[in-house]
Amino acid sequence: MTSTKAEVDVGYSLSNDFFRLWLDDRMHYTSAVYERPEDSLEHAQENKARILYDWAELDAGKTVLDIGCGWGANLEYVAKRGIKEAHGITLSTAQFEECLARKIPNTKFWMIDYKDWEPRLDGEKYDGLQSIEMIDHLVSPAQSRQGLAIDIYREYFRKLSTWVKPGGVFAFQAILRNRVPRTRKDLQDLAFTADIIFPGGLNPRLEELVAAVNPYWEIEKLETRRVHYGKTTAEWLRRLEANEKTIRETWGEQVFTDYVRYLSTCVRAFANHWSSDVQMKLRHIAL
Numbered sequence: 554m555t556s557t558k559a560e561v562d563v564g565y566s567l568s569n570d571f572f573r574l575w576l577d578d579r580m581h582y583t584s585a586v587y588e589r590p591e592d593s594l595e596h597a598q599e600n601k602a603r604i605l606y607d608w609a610e611l612d613a614g615k616t617v618l619d620i621g622c623g624w625g626a627n628l629e630y631v632a633k634r635g636i637k638e639a640h641g642i643t644l645s646t647a648q649f650e651e652c653l654a655r656k657i658p659n660t661k662f663w664m665i666d667y668k669d670w671e672p673r674l675d676g677e678k679y680d681g682l683q684s685i686e687m688i689d690h691l692v693s694p695a696q697s698r699q700g701l702a703i704d705i706y707r708e709y710f711r712k713l714s715t716w717v718k719p720g721g722v723f724a725f726q727a728i729l730r731n732r733v734p735r736t737r738k739d740l741q742d743l744a745f746t747a748d749i750i751f752p753g754g755l756n757p758r759l760e761e762l763v764a765a766v767n768p769y770w771e772i773e774k775l776e777t778r779r780v781h782y783g784k785t786t787a788e789w790l791r792r793l794e795a796n797e798k799t800i801r802e803t804w805g806e807q808v809f810t811d812y813v814r815y816l817s818t819c820v821r822a823f824a825n826h827w828s829s830d831v832q833m834k835l836r837h838i839a840l
């Protein structure tokens with residue numbers, strides 16, 4: 554079972570103004586790519602969007618779908634670089650409202666579960682697909698324990714392969730789970746993040762994704778971004794703490810305490826290899 558709409562709203566619909574305070578100015582809620590040590594968060598997020606635009610082989614004559622499009626930050630970049638028609642889907646009410654408010658040229662948004670989606674291009678398929686850290690909402694911890702994860706991810710990759718033109722490309726990014734921490738406190742902090750901040754989901758393992766793209770997609774490029782996500786979450790935490798007074802006054806003590814605990818856990822998770830992140834360029838196998 555994917556995260557329900559109610560579970561997605563816990564993670565993303567608290568308040569757009571809350572997330573605006575500590576994310577980058579476009580509100581990407583996923584790992585940035587720091588190409589130079591001096592890159593700002595804003596610059597590093599644009600690097601990420603540039604890589605995924607290039608990997609999806611987009612240009613002003615192409616069409617694209619962003620699955621799990623957040624507040625529209627990636628598609629804002631896509632529209633700026635050039636696109637014929639872009640579509641974005643999200644399950645979060647607050648994100649959907651923000652996407653519409655941005656009035657991004659050549660871009661349309663829907664609030665819909667990807668399982669209910671069909672391409673809306675007058676019978677055409679997309680030239681490219683993009684999805685940035687949405688796959689962690691597909692498998693529940695219980696389903697993973699039952700050994701169902703690869704089958705569920707494979708069904709996702711199969712479904713998406715029917716939306717793209719033969720030989721089309723999919724620029725994909727996912728947060729990953731790697732090693733298991735050793736101390737009770739670290740385990741409790743990770744469980745808190747999973748249960749309270751992002752209920753209903755589970756980060757995939759890289760080997761599960763590599764198995765699940767078969768037989769629909771060929772992996773043409775793969776880059777891990779663990780260190781980049783460590784820097785990204787450290788900067789989110791710094792900005793969150795810099796806004797402590799406003800957050801405590803507007804959203805309450807518990808929200809501030811919970812988000813400090815969650816983001817500090819993320820920083821330790823990437824430093825200690827409990828978590829990582831991957832970008833892949835996938836090519837549709839047209840056989």
Ligand SMILES: C[S@@+](CC[C@H](N)C(=O)[O-])C[C@H]1O[C@@H](n2cnc3c(N)ncnc32)[C@H](O)[C@@H]1O
Pocket residue numbers: 555556561565580581582583620621622623624626627642643644645648665666667668684685686687690
């Ligand atoms: C971590 S956020 C990433 C947002 C955005 N891609 C970014 O880079 O900032 C995960 C996104 O996946 C979306 N999502 C989760 N489950 C979904 C589903 N079943 N169908 C469509 N979108 C979903 C959420 O609404 C959210 O926009």
